[in-house]
Amino acid sequence: MGQKPVVLVAASDPLRSVTLGGLVPGSELRPVSDTESLLREAHLTPPDVVVLYTDTPSKLPLPDVLTMLRSRPELAHTRWLAVGTQGLGPLLQAGADALMSDTTPSEALATQVQTMLDRVRQGRELAERHQLMQRRMESWEHEERVRDQLVHMLVHDLKNPITAVLGLLEVVGEDERMPEDMRELLDLAREETQHLLHLSVNMLDVRKIQAGKMKLNTELVFASKLLEVIEQARGDVGAGLRERHLRVDIPQSIRPVYADPEILRRIYANLLSNAMKHTTTGGVITVLAQERGQELLCSIRDDGEGIPAEDIPNLFAAFEQSRLTLHGRFDTGMGLAFCKLAVEGHGGQIWVESERGRGATFYFTLPLEAETDDDDFVELLS
Missing domain, CATH: 3.30.565.10 (Histidine kinase-like ATPase, C-terminal domain)
Known part of the structure; x- marks a missing residue:
């Protein structure tokens, strides 16, 4: 089984975390008492959701703290829920994903947290799929480059001897001493050699057109x-x-x-x-x-x-x-x-x-x- 989703509850009253924890089953809720603790906890274990109460003790303005946290790459999927009576507007401008009043019933708050957890899970699944597709694309592009180099090398290595054989067959065909029955075989050899040249050139040109390199x-x-x-x-x-x-x-x-x-x-x-x-x-x-x-x-x-x-x-x-x-x-x-x-x-x-x-x-x-x-x-x- 995978790890439980982590919810950090930043508030001056630790009971808020306890109350919410009983309403969001299957999640690990951790209380943090101030923004310094929030910065430390978010660094150690990137949370899925952070419930940030506006009364959380902080040496810095809460919007500045939220801006700082949102800039961290490891918290790209974290959702932020600001809760309070005052100061919600600046938090929204700083990047809060949703706002709620601190007078909202605990059940409604838990529903909002669960919705955010679902969105975080979906976002991470999409990101994992994107990374998988990116790796596959890089692998495919590498294989295409190797294939292109191989085709280019083979065609160029084949063209010169094939062209030389065609030239020699032309010279032999101009010899008047050539018997008629042998001339038919010579024409057949020349035709098949020409066909071989067409096969190799077509192979190279198809790769060129597919790669957008043929003008x-x-x-x-x-x-x-x-x-x-x-x-x-x-x-x-x-x-x-x-x-x-x-x-x-x-x-x-x-x-x-x-x-x-x-x-x-x-x-x-x-x-x-x-x-x-x-x-x-x-x-x-x-x-x-x-x-x-x-x-x-x-x-x-x-x-x-x-x-x-x-x-x-x-x-x-x-x-x-x-x-x-x-x-x-x-x-x-x-x-x-x-x-x-x-x-x-x-x-x-x-x-x-x-x-x-x-x-x-x-x-x-x-x-x-x-x-x-x-x-x-x-x-x-x-």
């Missing part, structure tokens, strides 16, 4: 630039995409969006890679964009096997992916997690619609540039 270099992206970004993303995905039919429909009439072209390229590369992963050779992947109010609605649709409904809610979480895939390639799920964070960083939204056996469509929105007068638009283009 977007936004600019006006017109339809022609958007087509260029999609074409670059197509090249990033690798040779496997050439075995699917890719259809791109971006109307030249769409208004520009404010976006970071490089991040937009990564979004498309990840979504195209995901679509390729879910379609067989000869499958169709369609990339569309159209204005919808003040947004540009972009979509990547495939005619693959679709995504099970139970997989969709967690699809954009790191280390989550659909369990139904046509290929055995390992994936961390960081690609879609990156897409979600990057799209939301642009002020847009991303979601997926899918039906088993009928493919999947990933949608994301980007805020459109506000409409301008025709003359201003022509001036902007010139």
Whole structure:
């Protein structure tokens, strides 16, 4: 069992403590005869409640004594009840939590003390919970820092050798003496190495965005630039995409969006890679964009096997992916997690619609540039 709550009764008459003690069961009431004793007792055992009568003998003004006591950190949870006929106003200004007349019946005084004890208990429980949460938060922040450092170290240690391997594969691929059957294996090795590079970079960028450390270099992206970004993303995905039919429909009439072209390229590369992963050779992947109010609605649709409904809610979480895939390639799920964070960083939204056996469509929105007068638009283009 825990310790009993402590109530100090500062008064010239010690019988007041005895009378009150019989009315507040489960508490330890201690009489103090003057403010010097009160200062000493409060220092030795921080009380839960102090009943301070205005007739308590004191060498200092009672309001000054109360101000002094309230400034002590160890008495932060203590409640103060001033009791008397005169001098209650200055005590209230000095920090008393409640005032009562010394003619109040003892039962009413005991009820007030019990209410204060309950509030002190609740306050201390809340403080303990806050401290516990604070410790957990500090522990979590420490783990996050360690994880960030580990991810950063791993990615940077991996990028250089992966990039070197890609360069060597490019050199070997340019050799005309390479047999055709070996060239297919070389293309596969190059594609998988590129995929490995994407996995590591996505992992680092997801951590950066979550930590608020990735800054977007936004600019006006017109339809022609958007087509260029999609074409670059197509090249990033690798040779496997050439075995699917890719259809791109971006109307030249769409208004520009404010976006970071490089991040937009990564979004498309990840979504195209995901679509390729879910379609067989000869499958169709369609990339569309159209204005919808003040947004540009972009979509990547495939005619693959679709995504099970139970997989969709967690699809954009790191280390989550659909369990139904046509290929055995390992994936961390960081690609879609990156897409979600990057799209939301642009002020847009991303979601997926899918039906088993009928493919999947990933949608994301980007805020459109506000409409301008025709003359201003022509001036902007010139």
